[in-house]
Amino acid sequence: MKAPWTWRSPVPALLAVDLALVALAWWLAFWLRFNLDVPPEFAALGLRSTPLALVAYGVVLLALRVHRHVWKYTSLPELRRLAAAVGLGAALTAVSVLMVRLPQFPRSVLLLHPVLVVLLLGAVRAGWRSLVERTERLAGGARPLLVLGSLQDAAGALRALKGSSNWLPVGILTPLASERWRSLQDIAVVGTLSELAQAATRSGVHTALVASPVGSDARRQALQLAAEARITLLTLPRPDEFLRAEGSAGLRKIQLEDLLGRAPVALDAENLAEMFSGHVVAITGAGGSIGSELCRQVARLGVGRLVCIDISEYAIYQLEQELRQAHPQMQGVYYTANIRDEARLRAILDQHRPAVVFHAAAYKHVPLMEEHNEVEALRTNVLGTLNVARAAAACGARRFVMISTDKAVNPTNVMGASKRLAEMVVQAVAAREPRTDFVSVRFGNVLGSSGSVVPLFNAQIARGGPVTVTHPDIVRYFMTIPEAAQLVLQAGLMGRSGQIFVLDMGDAVKIVELARMLIRLHGKTEEEVPISYIGLRPGEKLFEELLANDETTEPTPHAKLRIAKTNGALLGVEEIVRWVDQAGPQPDARALRDWLQAQVPEYKPR
Known part of the structure; x- marks a missing residue:
């Protein structure tokens, strides 16, 4: 059994808001029809015809139960039903106006009005949803977050963060100067990567999500800047980690392999499964x-x-x-x-x-x-x-x-x-x-295997240094x-x-550069954790x-x-x-x- 409407229900209030917007759209249609200057006789005509539009739209909106939708969950299905209601309301309004036979009624108003109604009703729902989501995420402890990367890279990161209750993107920092002052999904580009420290201070942010590709120069630049600004860097899970990630945005701290950059291995999965299964x-x-x-x-x-x-x-x-x-x-x-x-x-x-x-x-x-x-x-x-x-x-x-x-x-x-x-x-x-x-x-x-240089460097950094490198020119493949x-x-x-x-x-990596990246990953600088050279060990080569x-x-x-x-x-x-x-x-x-x-x-x- 359906619950009856009461005036304590939000439905009458929502209907009143929509009808007010229908009336506003009606007058905007007249305004646009007469190039922003409505003659007095047509203003009177608009006043006489407004109740017709309100009644027509009110009947249709109620009949299609548009007001049972919860605005903060508005999505494409709700917007499609709203568009259908506006279409029927427009048809019913046109029939009413023609039946009443108002003299010299500008028929272009009947075409402009439904377009304006869709825009106004859709905008108020989308705006309310955005406001509620932001308020709820902040109230629920969502932490503000800067996104680092070009707009193309940031688009994927923002999709992954959509609906996350843990993180709230507040700005984008791009490596491309041409993308300054633009926005993406209502998130503004607040500067370039070099302005990370200033943007973090202005926004009160202590965490940034690196959206740039694995192994890119932008990632390494972000690491250096984040270490200097004491910003924690996060990244999205790798494909093999998505199954273990909680929710759509199971972010993790950036790791060394995210900076060195290795293309994913293409495996002959079918024949491998046949060999082992x-x-x-x-x-x-x-x-x-x-x-x-x-x-x-x-x-x-x-x-x-x-x-x-x-x-x-x-x-x-x-x-x-x-x-x-x-x-x-x-x-x-x-x-x-x-x-x-x-x-x-x-x-x-x-x-x-x-x-x-x-x-x-x-x-x-x-x-x-x-x-x-x-x-x-x-x-x-x-x-x-x-x-x-x-x-x-x-x-x-x-x-x-x-x-x-x-x-x-x-x-x-x-x-x-x-x-x-x-x-x-x-x-x-x-x-x-x-x-x-x-x-x-x-x-x-x-990387990270037992007895390798990375666990050794991590332990030395945890102790405050120094990080011991055998030779400034020694390189290894990783x-x-x-x-x-x-x-x-x-x-x-x-x-x-x-x-x-x-x-x-792939490419050989200088061990001293590896040490520097690890120091920055720990949020330290080389002044805090120095690097010292101790000479090649017995049997060790400069180049493998x-x-x-x-x-x-x-x-x-x-x-x-x-x-x-x-x-x-x-x-x-x-x-x-x-x-x-x-x-x-x-x-x-x-x-x-x-x-x-x-x-x-x-x-x-x-």
């Missing part, structure tokens, strides 16, 4: 940065059973807790095991018979492996890789993918040379085991952990046995090499993957095992390097 996949080093991301990516592709192997009890426990919560339907099996224990590896893989094995377990810290731990690099990176490769072949795996490194290219340190030797061992096993495709994938530094894992999957899909893939790492060029690599169908051209005879893996075993627990460092150089001729120790 319903199958068993095993991953060594599963608790590490790359290994755990491989686990996440494979789990999303519908793996039948995921066998996770890591030497660290705590790392494998953390991974188990994460994957059980994120993928409760997935069958996960979690092992603490050392890849140097071949019998244990074979027992695990023989039990589960994985179709694909990803080998991510390794020692990777250059200075640590360069002094006192050289034999550990050989035992884990070389013999451990041999154990996993043999176990994968023995259990009938279709594919084996080893994670390698750019430091294996013309290595100058034991860690890099051990990974190059591991690549050669994988190629030797590939020649003996034709039923399994053995592939290696090289890439450079991964990619994000998800990107690295996705390209490993893609290489595993398309690789042929014995191939070594090189990833497109990927050999990703036409002379040393071959292209593949994937733009970010190339195949390294390698030369040299296949190794005798038994001789390698015998030498490492006979070297004992503490071999002579010089003798170990000489032997390693004999196995890897391009190794040039420093």
